[in-house]
């Protein structure tokens with residue numbers, strides 16, 4: 001246990017140091033960048049170790065797994081993010097249980113969340129996931145449908161639209177991902193102008209490329225293996 005905590009603390013420190021260095025290179029303040037520790041497939045004890053080292057934001061991909069961990073760690077003031085694919089039938093259970101849902105990519109999902117938010121009496125903060133690489137198998141709204149989806153979300157009183165998220169195509173060299181990050185930032189600027197509102201968040205960058213993401217304007221970076229080490233295979 002002690003060993004695990006020490007490792008967690010050291011990994012966290014080195015990621016935060018890399019974030020600060022990347023921010024400094026482009027003249028950004030680290031205050032505008034939130035590290036989301038991606039704890040999918042990690043036991044609650046691993047989350048607790050990182051929390052002991054000072055980490056507050058955690059990201060999960062599976063609703064049931066996330067809710068179980070939230071319950072187990074309910075004594076701690078953690079903030080949970082949902083970053084996985086959200087099926088409409090699970091959306092009900094996710095609504096109101098996450099500070100931010102990063103992966104809204106259809107009007108149907110948005111409306112399911114909105115209805116549930118009204119029932120529970122919360123306003124659910126969301127990001128729109130954009131299929132930035134136009135990949136057929138990938139989740140995310142198509143670029144040309146983004147504005148329509150955003151307008152649909154703005155019509156939902158149970159939702160608070162906060163920005164955009166992307167999962168770019170896999171690239172061997174993190175520098176090859178940079179153009180996608182830049183593209184997401186430009187998309188946000190364009191959408192802000194079209195909607196006449198501020199969209200504060202850009203969720204982009206993972207273990208391999210969070211430094212590039214920070215340099216390109218990420219406000220939320222989603223980092224798993226660099227903090228926790230390799231993931232256990234999913235328990236069934």
Ligand SMILES: *Cc1c(COP(=O)(O)O)cnc(C)c1O
Nearest residue numbers: 038083206207222223224225226
């Ligand atoms: C797993 C996952 C991450 C973290 O990936 P690492 O490479 O382990 O940092 C980030 N975002 C999403 C959506 C994920 O599913």
